[in-house]
Amino acid sequence: MAKKTFKKNFTSAKKSKEQSPVKAKKHLGQHFLKDEDIAHQIATTLTFKGYKNVIEIGPGTGVLTKYLLKEPIDLVAMDLDSESIVYLNHSFLLEHPEFIGRKNKFQVLEADFLKYDVSTLFGDQQFAITGNFPYNISTQIVFKLIELKALVPEFTGMFQKEVAARICETEGSKTYGILSVLVQASYDAEYLFTVPPTVFDPPPKVESGVLRLTRKENQNIGCDxxxxxxxxxxxxxxxxxxxxxxxxxxxxxxxxxxxxxxxxxxxxxxxxxxxxxxxxxxxxxx
Known part of the structure; x- marks a missing residue:
C-alpha cells in the first residue's frame, strides 16, 4: 500500500453543526461528515493541476462543498437527495454569501452520477471527482471512473476503509483484488488517511478511508x-x-x-x- 502522507487518525472533532439541516437517509447510504478539519483535509487532496472542473458526489449538507468553493474552479455538486439539493440551492448559499455571484460556476444537480451523462457538463474538458461517497454505491462509482478515465485526471474521496485500502493494495495481500488491478492499470493509488465513525451523523459501524487516484501519464495500458x-x-x-x-x-x-x-x-x-x-x-x- 502507498505511504500515507496525511494524518492517519483524528482525535478531536471540530463539528460544523450539532443538528444537521438535512436528515441522513439510510436507503441512500448517507453518513454526513460533521468535522470541519476533516472536510478541509479532503478538499486539499485535490491538486487542481491540469483541470478547473470538479464534480462532488453526495454533497449532503455542504461541509466539503464550502471548502471546494474557496478554490478557483467550476464545481458541480451532484446528489440524489432532493432535500439536500433544496438546502444547497437556498439555505447553504444564504449561510455563505461569499459564494453568491462568484466568478467561477457553482451548479447543484439532483442526479444519479452512475446514470448521468457527464459530457453534458464539461464537454470534452478534463474534470476531477471527489466526495464523501455513499458506501452502498462506492464500488460502482469507481467502475464508472474507469470508464471515464480519459476525462478524469484525478479522483479523491472517502470510502469505507476496507474498500479504500483494497483499491490501493498491491499484490501479495489477501485484500488485493479486482478493484486493485483494474484501477491501478490506469491510476496511481494512494491511501491518505483514516477517519473514525464518531465524526459522522449518523456514525457508521466502520472506519472510513480517504484516497487519491492520479491518472498515469500514459493512458494506453498496453493491452485490450x-x-x-x-x-x-x-x-x-x-x-x-x-x-x-x-x-x-x-x-x-x-x-x-x-x-x-x-x-x-x-x-x-x-x-x-x-x-x-x-x-x-x-x-x-x-
Missing part, C-alpha cells in the same frame, strides 16, 4: 482493456485456484499453460503481470 477486465474478474472469482485452473473457460492451449505464470494464484500477480497475461492470452487466441 475488455479482455483485461475479463481475465482479472475470472481469475479473482476463484482466487484460491491457480491461474491455470481459474481460467479454464478461456480454452487456452496446453503449450501456453506451461508458462510459470499459470502456477500462481491471482493475488501473486502484479498489475503489469496481468497485462502481460492478457496479451499472452490474446496472442494465443489468434
Amino acid at each position: 482493456e475488455k479482455l483485461l477486465f475479463k481475465v482479472v474478474k475470472t481469475a479473482f472469482n476463484q482466487r484460491r485456484k491457480t491461474i491455470r485452473n481459474s481460467l479454464k473457460t478461456f480454452n487456452l492451449s496446453d503449450s501456453l499453460k506451461e508458462d510459470a505464470i499459470f502456477d500462481k494464484r491471482p493475488e501473486q500477480l502484479s498489475v503489469s503481470d496481468f497485462i502481460t497475461l492478457t496479451n499472452t492470452i490474446a496472442h494465443d487466441a489468434v
Whole structure:
C-alpha cells in the first residue's frame, strides 16, 4: 500500500453543526461528515493541476462543498437527495454569501452520477471527482471512473476503509483484488488517511478511508482493456485456484499453460503481470 502522507487518525472533532439541516437517509447510504478539519483535509487532496472542473458526489449538507468553493474552479455538486439539493440551492448559499455571484460556476444537480451523462457538463474538458461517497454505491462509482478515465485526471474521496485500502493494495495481500488491478492499470493509488465513525451523523459501524487516484501519464495500458477486465474478474472469482485452473473457460492451449505464470494464484500477480497475461492470452487466441 502507498505511504500515507496525511494524518492517519483524528482525535478531536471540530463539528460544523450539532443538528444537521438535512436528515441522513439510510436507503441512500448517507453518513454526513460533521468535522470541519476533516472536510478541509479532503478538499486539499485535490491538486487542481491540469483541470478547473470538479464534480462532488453526495454533497449532503455542504461541509466539503464550502471548502471546494474557496478554490478557483467550476464545481458541480451532484446528489440524489432532493432535500439536500433544496438546502444547497437556498439555505447553504444564504449561510455563505461569499459564494453568491462568484466568478467561477457553482451548479447543484439532483442526479444519479452512475446514470448521468457527464459530457453534458464539461464537454470534452478534463474534470476531477471527489466526495464523501455513499458506501452502498462506492464500488460502482469507481467502475464508472474507469470508464471515464480519459476525462478524469484525478479522483479523491472517502470510502469505507476496507474498500479504500483494497483499491490501493498491491499484490501479495489477501485484500488485493479486482478493484486493485483494474484501477491501478490506469491510476496511481494512494491511501491518505483514516477517519473514525464518531465524526459522522449518523456514525457508521466502520472506519472510513480517504484516497487519491492520479491518472498515469500514459493512458494506453498496453493491452485490450475488455479482455483485461475479463481475465482479472475470472481469475479473482476463484482466487484460491491457480491461474491455470481459474481460467479454464478461456480454452487456452496446453503449450501456453506451461508458462510459470499459470502456477500462481491471482493475488501473486502484479498489475503489469496481468497485462502481460492478457496479451499472452490474446496472442494465443489468434
